[in-house]
Amino acid sequence: MKLSLKSSAITPSLTLSIDAKAKQMSSEGIDVVGFGAGEPDFGTPEFILNAAKEAIDKGLTKYTPVSGTLQLKQAICRKFEQDNYLFYESNQIIVSNGAKHSLYNIFQAILNTEDEVLIPSPYWLSYPEMVRMADGIPVFINSKECNDFKPSPEDIAKSITKRTKALIINSPNNPTGSVYNETELRKIAGIAVANNLFVISDEIYEELIYDDATHHSIASFNKDIYDLTITVNGMSKSYAMTGWRIGYVAAKREIIDIMTNIQSHSTSNPNSIAQYAACAALNGTKEEVCKMRSEFGARRDYMVERINKMSLVSCAAPKGAFYVMMNIGQLFGKVINGVKITDSLTFSEVLLNTVNVAVVPGIVFGAEEYVRLSYATSLKNITKGLDRITSFIEQLD
Numbered sequence: 001m002k003l004s005l006k007s008s009a010i011t012p013s014l015t016l017s018i019d020a021k022a023k024q025m026s027s028e029g030i031d032v033v034g035f036g037a038g039e040p041d042f043g044t045p046e047f048i049l050n051a052a053k054e055a056i057d058k059g060l061t062k063y064t065p066v067s068g069t070l071q072l073k074q075a076i077c078r079k080f081e082q083d084n085y086l087f088y089e090s091n092q093i094i095v096s097n098g099a100k101h102s103l104y105n106i107f108q109a110i111l112n113t114e115d116e117v118l119i120p121s122p123y124w125l126s127y128p129e130m131v132r133m134a135d136g137i138p139v140f141i142n143s144k145e146c147n148d149f150k151p152s153p154e155d156i157a158k159s160i161t162k163r164t165k166a167l168i169i170n171s172p173n174n175p176t177g178s179v180y181n182e183t184e185l186r187k188i189a190g191i192a193v194a195n196n197l198f199v200i201s202d203e204i205y206e207e208l209i210y211d212d213a214t215h216h217s218i219a220s221f222n223k224d225i226y227d228l229t230i231t232v233n234g235m236s237k238s239y240a241m242t243g244w245r246i247g248y249v250a251a252k253r254e255i256i257d258i259m260t261n262i263q264s265h266s267t268s269n270p271n272s273i274a275q276y277a278a279c280a281a282l283n284g285t286k287e288e289v290c291k292m293r294s295e296f297g298a299r300r301d302y303m304v305e306r307i308n309k310m311s312l313v314s315c316a317a318p319k320g321a322f323y324v325m326m327n328i329g330q331l332f333g334k335v336i337n338g339v340k341i342t343d344s345l346t347f348s349e350v351l352l353n354t355v356n357v358a359v360v361p362g363i364v365f366g367a368e369e370y371v372r373l374s375y376a377t378s379l380k381n382i383t384k385g386l387d388r389i390t391s392f393i394e395q396l397d
């Protein structure tokens with residue numbers, strides 16, 4: 001078979017496949033604790049569900065404009081104004097089938113062959129693949145746990161070459177939960193402007209932020225960075241709407257126009273009913289969002305405290321999102337049931353096979369000495385899973 005060489009080189013999304021394996025084991029009756037989930041475990045708030053039912057009853061089941069309904073785009077503009085001090089017209093917005101689709105469209109719209117995209121590492125695993133699918137080259141900027149997993153503005157500046165086209169900023173970050181502060185972001189904005197780089201600011205976890213951390217949208221600082229920034233957000237994480245598939249982008253009109261053309265020949269508009277529901281969500285109260293944030297915050301505190309009490313593993317307290325990066329470097333070389341732990345993948349496999357706990361190996365995020373644990377699961381499950389990890393570590397030789 002002569003299949004596409006480019007597409008054959010794309011790696012599958014391992015976070016989804018580990019979650020799928022854990023779900024399959026559960027369906028076989030095995031009591032698995034899944035820390036792999038990338039989605040809130042809460043249901044979509046009821047007023048949003050009701051809006052969707054209303055959309056069906058009103059017969060809003062036809063094609064909408066490719067880039068989304070005017071009502072939803074206006075709600076998105078209001079949200080940006082109220083939450084992010086960002087001012088956009090509705091023709092500067094495109095709604096897509098989830099923020100993942102938004103990002104895919106962005107890279108298709110801005111990259112030429114071999115353009116480089118700077119990606120702070122650890123990174124969300126889809127970024128490099130999406131860059132490659134658009135014939136670009138992902139360039140990783142490494143960071144360390146002791147620096148909060150954030151490359152410094154100087155590290156970013158050093159990575160720029162003649163071919164650099166864009167920089168991805170994902171704050172709060174998946175997988176590390178780190179959040180850039182305003183001073184850091186302003187410096188990064190200065191570097192982007194000085195080098196004429198697009199900044200793709202993935203703000204999908206903006207509502208899930210803890211302690212004294214605050215979210216800043218890089219595009220809000222001044223006109224120069226506003227013009228270069230492509231701001232990405234979506235309904236999945238803040239409103240527990242992962243299955244509805246609504247993400248959106250705000251940027252200069254020229255970029256949005258190209259993205260709309262791409263979308264017009266691939267998926268057309270996102271689901272009409274989900275758009276109506278998203279509009280209700282953005283125009284509604286944030287009561288449910290606050291409840292979810294406070295529940296996530298309590299789970300985070302518990303998980304961080306428990307992990308740091310275990311021997312040989314540790315973690316930093318993440319400031320946002322719903323993931324903890326557990327440092328497993330000291331377990332490399334240890335043996336259990338005749339299997340040696342040599343890296344994050346062997347650790348994850350042997351943990352799942354031995355104590356039925358699913359985690360995501362850090363290698364998929366460019367962080368080999370770590371595994372990612374999601375706390376988008378009940379405190380009861382978290383307790384059970386951490387008990388099992390504790391006993392697993394105790395069994396190691």
Ligand SMILES: Cc1ncc(COP(=O)(O)O)c(C=O)c1O
Pocket residue numbers: 038097098099100101124170173174202204234235236242246247
């Ligand atoms: C950093 C980041 N960006 C974007 C997305 C995409 O979200 P969705 O396509 O559900 O809107 C995810 C989902 O896991 C994510 O973690």
